[in-house]
Amino acid sequence: MAESWVNYAERIGSDLHLELSGPGSRRAALIRALRDAVRGGRLAPGTRLPPYRSLAADLGVARNTVADAYAELVAEGWLTARQGSGTRVAERARPPHSAVPPKAPAPPAPSARADAPHRSRPARHDLRQGTPDASSFPRSAWLASYRRALQQAPNEVFGPGDPAGRPELRAALAAYLARARGVRTEPDRIVVCSGFAHALRLLFGGRSGQILRSPLAVEAYGLPFHRQLLAAEGVRTVPLPLDEHGARVDRLSRERAVLLTPAHQFPTGGPLHAERRAAVVDRARAHGAVVLEDDYDGEFRYDRKPVGALQSLDPEQVVLIGSVSKSLSPAVRLGWMVLPERYVGDVLAAKGEREAWASVLDQLALADLIVSGSYDRHVRRMRQRYRDRRDRLVAALAERAPHVQVSGVAAGLHAVLRLPPGTERSALGAAALHGVALDGLADFRHPDTDMPAHDGLVVGYATPPEHAYGAALEALCGALASSGTRGS
Numbered sequence: 001m002a003e004s005w006v007n008y009a010e011r012i013g014s015d016l017h018l019e020l021s022g023p024g025s026r027r028a029a030l031i032r033a034l035r036d037a038v039r040g041g042r043l044a045p046g047t048r049l050p051p052y053r054s055l056a057a058d059l060g061v062a063r064n065t066v067a068d069a070y071a072e073l074v075a076e077g078w079l080t081a082r083q084g085s086g087t088r089v090a091e092r093a094r095p096p097h098s099a100v101p102p103k104a105p106a107p108p109a110p111s112a113r114a115d116a117p118h119r120s121r122p123a124r125h126d127l128r129q130g131t132p133d134a135s136s137f138p139r140s141a142w143l144a145s146y147r148r149a150l151q152q153a154p155n156e157v158f159g160p161g162d163p164a165g166r167p168e169l170r171a172a173l174a175a176y177l178a179r180a181r182g183v184r185t186e187p188d189r190i191v192v193c194s195g196f197a198h199a200l201r202l203l204f205g206g207r208s209g210q211i212l213r214s215p216l217a218v219e220a221y222g223l224p225f226h227r228q229l230l231a232a233e234g235v236r237t238v239p240l241p242l243d244e245h246g247a248r249v250d251r252l253s254r255e256r257a258v259l260l261t262p263a264h265q266f267p268t269g270g271p272l273h274a275e276r277r278a279a280v281v282d283r284a285r286a287h288g289a290v291v292l293e294d295d296y297d298g299e300f301r302y303d304r305k306p307v308g309a310l311q312s313l314d315p316e317q318v319v320l321i322g323s324v325s326k327s328l329s330p331a332v333r334l335g336w337m338v339l340p341e342r343y344v345g346d347v348l349a350a351k352g353e354r355e356a357w358a359s360v361l362d363q364l365a366l367a368d369l370i371v372s373g374s375y376d377r378h379v380r381r382m383r384q385r386y387r388d389r390r391d392r393l394v395a396a397l398a399e400r401a402p403h404v405q406v407s408g409v410a411a412g413l414h415a416v417l418r419l420p421p422g423t424e425r426s427a428l429g430a431a432a433l434h435g436v437a438l439d440g441l442a443d444f445r446h447p448d449t450d451m452p453a454h455d456g457l458v459v460g461y462a463t464p465p466e467h468a469y470g471a472a473l474e475a476l477c478g479a480l481a482s483s484g485t486r487g488s
């Protein structure tokens with residue numbers, strides 16, 4: 001058996017790992033290994049293969065063995081050989097007469113979407129809440145920031161990272177959050193993490209023991225993924241009912257921590273009433289408790305006055321948690337915790353001695369994006385775009401499905417369409433028939449809540465790319481117009 005990493009980076013910029021094993025000649029083993037690598041997707045269409053000589057030298061086989069193997073795979077249709085461009089994996093590599101078409105890469109299983117309750121079939125129109133328009137990621141600005149960050153980075157950046165996060169990012173965040181969200185903090189109270197979910201894990205499942213303990217009060221409607229994550233850490237969540245002023249914080253009993261979405265209740269959409277904001281912070285102060293503020297889409301506010309961070313009422317009673325998952329992309333995996341002083345040491349201990357979650361280079365790029373003003377420019381552009389989409393949604397529904405009441409649209413990336421009691425399932429069914437993927441409100445309801453259930457649809461109007469939004473809206477209106485959602 002011969003095994004090798006063939007480093008031909010100077011020529012084509014990638015490594016190729018091949019294992020020659022199994023029965024038969026070296027030629028047969030090489031053909032099998034290459035075929036498997038193409039079939040399994042390890043060698044993507046268009047990939048240039050190493051020249052005969054270097055692959056032969058590396059594998060310890062004769063040059064002709066490699067040439068023969070390539071020729072065989074060209075004949076089978078797996079590879080192409082062209083004068084001047086070498087041997088490459090065929091664009092649609094498959095055996096010429098194979099009855100079995102190559103497997104397309106499977107789309108991620110719906111249940112794998114951390115933020116989606118469930119999904120059953122692929123849909124043409126994606127109106128699931130949870131993600132910003134992925135086609136609008138500010139690629140050029142991110143690249144420019146990354147380049148600048150790399151050029152300016154001192155060498156120590158390429159050593160193990162500080163678990164608190166890069167000082168450049170913490171300074172940029174302190175200034176940005178103060179400016180844009182009214183947060184009161186200093187860089188040394190900020191700990192960088194990989195997003196909201198990571199922050200929950202650090203607080204409730206830290207390796208040095210839990211920082212916060214079960215039970216945790218949560219809003220009766222919220223993201224099931226977060227409840228599941230907490231349950232996996234052994235945390236019992238106790239639902240607080242919601243009304244038109246937000247969470248009933250007067251129902252808190254002995255819980256030492258409460259998780260809220262004060263700026264924009266997720267998913268129902270309203271802000272927490274000013275009196276309740278003050279009341280929950282007062283209570284935390286009086287009982288030595290803590291409020292966890294999920295500031296997941298605080299930047300996206302349309303009609304009403306901006307709602308600043310609850311944290312500003314008392315930075316010693318509130319942990320503010322934010323991330324770039326809505327403002328940039330959930331793929332970036334960067335977030336922050338703004339902590340009361342008493343938790344900073346424990347959270348750092350929970351992170352461990354070295355940064356193990358958030359790429360230090362990404363942190364520097366984000367710091368540059370913020371300091372250079374590109375982050376603000378992107379958020380402002382997206383705010384305008386989402387506001388336009390929101391307006392189109394409201395106008396289209398008023399015309400095509402006037403029986404549906406739209407709520408929660410003053411902010412955020414999603415709207416809630418309130419439906420007459422008992423009609424949510426049929427509306428979801430109609431949406432599926434029209435090729436529309438979205439969530440029903442029931443998916444977000446805490447299983448232990450005793451508050452009355454509301455029927456509704458959660459529409460992620462930010463999700464589709466711009467060019468697809470009109471068709472998605474049309475399909476949604478068609479579904480609602482045709483479904484039995486008019487009630488009785």
Ligand SMILES: Cc1ncc(COP(=O)(O)O)c(C=O)c1O
Nearest residue numbers: 195196197223266296323325330
């Ligand atoms: C309610 C809520 N909180 C927080 C987040 C952010 O989670 P994360 O930072 O882990 O991507 C999301 C999803 O974007 C969300 O819907």
